Amino acid sequence: MSDVNNAQTVARLVQSINMNLKNPKAPSLITIPESYVLKNTEASQEHRDRFRGTFKTKSLQAFSDYVIERGSADKCFVDNNHINQMACQAIFNLGNEAVAGHADDTANLVLNITHEFASLRSSQRLNQKGLIEFVQDYAYCLSFHESVDGEVGDAMSMAAAINAFRSVTIKTAREMTSDVRDMSSTKSALEHIEADSAVKLPGFIVMHTPAYDDLPAIDITARLSVLTDDENVRFGVRIVGEHKLLNEQAKQFVEMIKTAVPDDLPVYAGTFAP
Structure with missing residues (x-):
């Protein structure tokens, strides 16, 4: 089998029958009669025409090792x-503007949101x-704190926190009022529903976990409130400064990538479609 590849063969055929290229500056574009069919015989060759492939991983270390070992990323x-x-x-x-590559030889890293952080966001x-089941499921990474003037105060034991959650009761009174406090809320209607507890409720839940796989663990603080929309008590768990937290994690991810790859490899925040 000749070493001349298919593209060169077609180009010579075009020249032999006095056909012209559509665009002389793009030699990959040629005019051929409709009766000609192009076949790719690469699969039948002993070797591929060029090296290409897609490496996928969820491990930052594996991604770093692969990129460093290859040593030829653009x-x-x-x-x-x-x-x-x-x-x-x-x-x-990828190549460059002067000599463009096919951009089909890549290494791809995906870090998923951790199960712990995802569960906190959905709660x-x-x-x-x-709430009690959530606390029991993630007891290994949760701590509880009192609320002092709306700020994180002294720590509470898990046993005390669960006991407080179990002992919350609802009192209903007929009155006109409108008030919002950390642990009670009232409706601007005739019915006043107040949440109360036999013991002091925690004001904050702190989860110590990575937000994304392979990123360092951080403290994620969530404000706890009692929702009394109806006669059934419910708890609101709202992450404090979630938007800021996500931005900080995104910036940290970029910096970790810069550290994980060779110093001379350009790193850009964004996506690229060839």
């Missing part, structure tokens, strides 16, 4: 604009049973 693009995951792609045959409104 650009690295970090996509940190999605809450559920952060991703990075290194392209080894914005829980009944007593749901």
Whole structure:
């Protein structure tokens, strides 16, 4: 079998029958009769025409090892604009404006949101049973604190916190009032529903966990409130400064990628589509 590849063969055929290229500056564009069919015989060759492939991993260390070992990446693009995951792609045959590559030889890293952080984000409104189950499920990374003037105060034991959640009761009174406090809220109607507890309720839940896989663990603070929209007590769990937290995690991810790849590899925050 001749070593001349298919593209060269077609180009010579075109020249032999006095056909012209559509665009002399783009030699990959040629005019051929409709009766000609192009076949790619690469799969039948002993070797591929060129090296290409897609490496995928959820491990920052594996991504770093692969990129460093290959040592030929052209650009690295970090996509940190999605809450559920952060991703990075290194392209080894991107080339440049003068000599463009096919951009089909890549390494891809995806760090998913951790199960703990995802569960905290989805627990914005829980009944007593749901909150207690949440606390029990993630007891290994949770701590509880009193609220002092709306700020995180002294720590509470988990046993004391669960006991407080279990002992919350609801009192209903017929009166006109409108008031909002950390642990009670009232409706601007004839019915006043107040949440009370036999023991002091925690004002904050702090979860110590990575927000995304392979990122360092951080303290994620959530404000706890009692929602009395009806006669069934519910708890609100709202992450304090969530938008700021996510921005900080995105910036940290970019810095970690810069540290994980060779110093001379350009790293950009964003995505690239060849």
